[in-house]
Amino acid sequence: MKEKIQRFINSELFENLLPVLILIMMTLLFAILTGGRFMSATNIKLIINQATVIALIATGAVFVYSSGKMNIAMGSTTCVTVMIGILIYARTESLPMTFVGSIIASIGIMACVVFLSNLLHLDMQALTTMLMVFMQSIQSIVLVKGSWAIPYSTVIPLQKANIPMIMLFAYFIIAMFLYDFTPIGRNLEYIGENRTCAQLTGIKLNKYVALSYLFCSVGIGLGAGAFIIRNASIGPSSGSSLNMDVILAMVLAGSPLKGGSKSKIYSGIIGALISVGLGNGLTMLGIGSYYIQIIKGILFLVILISTSKRPDSLPVKQML
Amino acid sequence: MPQYLLKCEDVHKSFGITKALDGVDFCVERGKIHGLIGENGSGKSTLANIIGRIYAADKGKFTLRGETWTPKSPQEAFSDGVSIIVQETGTILSITVAENLFLGRYEEFSDGFIVNAGKMEKAADQILSSIGVTSIYGSQMTARLNMQQRKIVEIAKAVSNDPDLLIADETSNILSEEGREILFRLFDKQIKNNKSVVTITHNIEEAMELCDTLTILRDGKVTATLNKEEFDENRIKSLMIGREIKDSFYRTDNDEYGEEVVLRMVDATSLRDVTRVSLELHKGEILGIGGLAESGMHTLGKMLFGAERLACGKVECNGKTVDSPETAVALGIAYISKDRDVESLAASTNVSANIAITGTDVNVISKFIYSVKKEKKYVLDQIERLKIKVNSRFDKVSSLSGGNKQKVAFAKWFARDCQIYIMDCPTRGIDIGVKQEVYRMMYQLKQQGKSIVLIGEEMAELIGMSDRIIILKEGRISREFRRSEGVTEDKLIHSMF
Ligand SMILES: Nc1ncnc2c1ncn2[C@@H]1O[C@H](COP(=O)(O)OP(=O)(O)OP(=O)(O)O)[C@@H](O)[C@H]1O
């Protein structure tokens, strides 16, 4: 019996189910601790609304992370994209134009970075670090005089119609199709497992890395749209925790940061729910937002340490 | 009355549902070289790793120098005088040679708090030169060394403690002539000092010549332990495989090959060790390439695949320049690297993903949609064809035995329909049964009009399989032989020096 349990715990099925189990356990725990308030319809709705933005961004990010690359500028790029979206609204007063424009803008930003990376032979990962700093400065410099906004009344019907949820659903279906039902996901995961070997297998590394960043930017554009629908405004420090939240969402749902075959396309959604639910539950219990950030940070570290388990044989090192 | 250094009795070891060792008795006499042979996955490495305490046995009694022996870690086994050179990569690439040599023993070189790197590097140089190696230094970064050199660092590490028992797990097949000489000299030294050696190999001639005793494993059980006077090649083979194996190992024909040149290298020089080499590979030809380890033959294989920067010259296939692995694969070229853990396989993922990766463009329904069903057939066909020993196709590659990993590296390219196969030491670490199968497949490929570049350190293999053999010496072509000429091993070796 004990052996059977052990085997189940080591199995892949369990590994895949674990994030869902964590989500359920966390929900139950908070429901008990808050005397049911956590489970109230309004609160659940709040969590889902908040999680949608993160889930949109994180779902796109799976493409990048599965190949062992990183994009730490996702949150700040989203904020700048929101700014561009609001500018577009100011010009056109058309919400559809705003959303389409946001997606085009974020793809544009990423395309520039990909182009630079190919031109200068610089690693995408290094470039996204610079991108993050660049985007953050734009946001804080431009918005220093005050927030930008569009009339809140214009987004209310969209909130009522649950447009962000619909966007997430549609994007998730497309992402899942591309990741699991075309060769793209398999190639990205193989690159994440062993770059040298992937290259010697004839996989077009540059093409796939560029592709993955572009998919990621579509998620960012949609995330920006959902952000606008939810908030209708952006200030100099809005979305400052978004960078961290997205990455936390991914590791919480078991996607390894070093990439590879354990990456799962749905981890963005489940991770976003866990991450937002955790913050929300702790707030209900009266813990200050400052401490919540610290708790999340520690959690992040714990997960990183526990998932980088030592192999049980001698090291089979990968050359980068 | 034989004097036993080590006695292992009734050793059991399972990995999940795999029974790797099932009641093995294994005794090593002093002053003897004890060979351990058997098919891929028969449990040789597992036994060796248990003696070196890299794995713990599930059950078993161990006696060292007449006393019960229960080491708790590899370090403890090492300091008790039991050293092992493992089959897999046993060095860390990101540190220096000296750091690898003294891994886990840094405190011996510390002045108070900090480790004195200079002192350690000097000690490393001393150990290396004491075994006759002068081309590797303690201060070098390990990543700069090639596979053979890294193995030599591991050998140096294993003997640095003057062990009573030296275990070498398929060490000789990574080394070329000079490396093997170093290793065998160390074996001799052990014997002279009334110490012992356990060596694992798939080269039966080598084992028969070198060893005083042979233990044959099959499916985790000992099928026989033979003394030198009982050695008989055919008997050993059938004890290993469990059936008779016919003598014709290599191809016996003198078939010609086509006129058409399918791959051409013109005056190519690499940034490393190949200088101005020109060669042509013809349709249906098996072209052997031989030489010493430093002759540049391994680099040459990579150059033909576009995986090595050229200082000048070019490689052409079908009128197109081969300048990257991407173009090479698109042109129907396959490359099986000698360094399987780093270059051929993604060890941390499963067998299926590793084989299927070469077929992501063919395992589709209409151009775009991936077919899991086609993938399954693509993978299972190869597992069956090469008899890869797995519980399921989703077994991790890192859990396979060395030879079975090599089979996966093969399977990956055999599954795809390629025109040219560049094989760098393709039969390294695979057992005679599978070897015969691989040779048969190579001949089949030739008959189908495919071409093969066979880079090898085993002379018999080159002579047995090639239509033409090119010998490299210090990065240049030193001689060329034709199959029809009646090539001998002596002639080949002579042209290498
Ligand atoms: N770490 C591991 N996890 C799971 N299974 C393992 C592990 N190591 C070995 N095995 C299994 O144990 C069996 C014996 O493996 P072992 O490595 O001892 O074979 P071997 O005789 O050394 O073969 P080879 O000649 O191919 O090196 C194999 O079926 C292998 O798949």
Ligand SMILES: [Mg+2]
């Ligand atoms: Mg082995």
